[in-house]
Amino acid sequence: GARRRAQLGARLGARLGARCGAHAERPALRPAPMKLQLLSDLHLESEAFDPEPAPGAELLVLAGDIDATWAGFSRFAGWPVPVLFVAGNHEFDRRDVAAAWPELRERTAALGWTMLERERVVLADAAGRRVRFVGTVRWCDFDLFGPQRRAAAMRAGDYFLRVMGATSGDAPFDAAAVRECALTCRSWLERELAMPAGDRWNRTVVITHFAPSLRSNDPRYGTQNGTASFCNADDDLLRHADLWLHGHLHCRHDYAVPRPGAAPTRVVCQARGLAHKGEVAGWDPLKLIEV
Numbered sequence: 001g002a003r004r005r006a007q008l009g010a011r012l013g014a015r016l017g018a019r020c021g022a023h024a025e026r027p028a029l030r031p032a033p034m035k036l037q038l039l040s041d042l043h044l045e046s047e048a049f050d051p052e053p054a055p056g057a058e059l060l061v062l063a064g065d066i067d068a069t070w071a072g073f074s075r076f077a078g079w080p081v082p083v084l085f086v087a088g089n090h091e092f093d094r095r096d097v098a099a100a101w102p103e104l105r106e107r108t109a110a111l112g113w114t115m116l117e118r119e120r121v122v123l124a125d126a127a128g129r130r131v132r133f134v135g136t137v138r139w140c141d142f143d144l145f146g147p148q149r150r151a152a153a154m155r156a157g158d159y160f161l162r163v164m165g166a167t168s169g170d171a172p173f174d175a176a177a178v179r180e181c182a183l184t185c186r187s188w189l190e191r192e193l194a195m196p197a198g199d200r201w202n203r204t205v206v207i208t209h210f211a212p213s214l215r216s217n218d219p220r221y222g223t224q225n226g227t228a229s230f231c232n233a234d235d236d237l238l239r240h241a242d243l244w245l246h247g248h249l250h251c252r253h254d255y256a257v258p259r260p261g262a263a264p265t266r267v268v269c270q271a272r273g274l275a276h277k278g279e280v281a282g283w284d285p286l287k288l289i290e291v
Contacts, residue, residue: 033290034058034125037081040088040209040247041065041271044072049272053080054286058125062113063247063270064088064137064209070107083113084121086135088209088247092166097173097181118188122201131291132201134192134241138208141182142175144228153228154179160229186234193240203291206241210248213238215257216269218249238265243291247271250279 037054040063053060059081065088067073076083085108092100101117108115116135124130142153154175166173193204206212212234217227230248238244239259243266250273256264268289273279 032127034123034129034131036061036205036245036289036291037286038063038245038268038270038289039066039272039285040269041250041273042067042072043090043272043274044075045069045090047272047275049285051075051285054288056288057081059084059123061207061245062086063207063245065090065247065271067091068093070104073107073111076113077111079112082123083111084133084135084207085113085115086207086209087115087117087137089137089139089160089164092164092173094165096167096169097177098168116207118185118192120192125291129203130201131203131205132197133205133207134189135207136185136189137181138185138189138210138212138232138234139178139182140210140229140232141179141186142228144214144231144233145223145225146233149225149228152225156225157229159226182232186232189234189237193237203242204240205243205245205291206237207245209246211246211253211269212244212267213257215255216246216249216253216267218251220251238267241265243268243289245269245289250274250277252283 035056036059037057038061039051042049043065044067060079060083062083062085064086068090087104091104105115114121116133118136120132120134122130122132140157142150142157145153157175157178161174161178164173168177211231214231216231218230221227238257246269248271249269250271252271253267253269255267257267258264270287272283
């Protein structure tokens with residue numbers, strides 16, 4: 001609720017301010033933008049990777065698929081800056097999705113992380129600017145290529161869901177169940193992003209695990225039906241965000257989407273991927289992203 005969001009914002013904002021210090025002694029200078037470190041798709045359940053803080057980062061964003069077993073979360077214990085976490089699909093491997101949510105929230109809270117699932121938190125940087133962070137898995141709705149290809153996309157998606165082996169109650173967490181969750185995420189995201197900022201925030205950052213646009217597709221697979229299991233057609237929502245962070249695709253993206261009357265929306269994916277598939281080549285885990 002609103003009280004919980006305010007408490008989260010105050011706690012994280014205090015940590016950011018304490019780390020960054022005040023800029024009152026340099027009022028003539030333009031305040032430096034907030035700098036983020038973004039990591040996703042580390043797959044620590046099978047991959048050998050030791051995370052380290054990016055010099056200059058004021059916040060770490062974990063955009064899902066960190067560790068299917070959750071054991072690797074402990075590698076981020078005592079992280080020197082606040083951590084925002086949005087779950088990925090593989091955080092639910094071999095689990096009942098509904099039952100896993102409260103357990104996942106408890107596990108991440110114990111590490112001092114802030115998990116966002118259809119939630120927002122507003123953080124103030126050292127200069128006093130308020131940034132709204134909006135987070136959700138945003139499961140795939142299989143409508144990337146339109147309703148005419150939805151059935152084919154859902155059939156392709158069932159392969160990936162069998163790999164997950166998740167359940168929804170007594171039933172498999174299949175493409176129909178994923179689409180139901182996806183539409184719930186989409187509906188919430190639409191409402192949240194349509195809210196007027198007023199004097200509550202100055203910038204908006206969206207964090208999703210699944211990609212918001214076909215522009216984020218993996219060039220190895222292009223417009224195959226299976227790509228609808230990785231990207232959504234949320235292009236109409238991009239204009240409401242200054243920065244959109246995502247994961248899921250095991251490739252990197254950093255592109256700008258023009259929007260009328262404002263600076264372009266920047267979309268960034270910093271997924272690591274799997275070493276044995278050559279997906280780690282060129283990846284920079286210490287990359288800084290400015291808000």
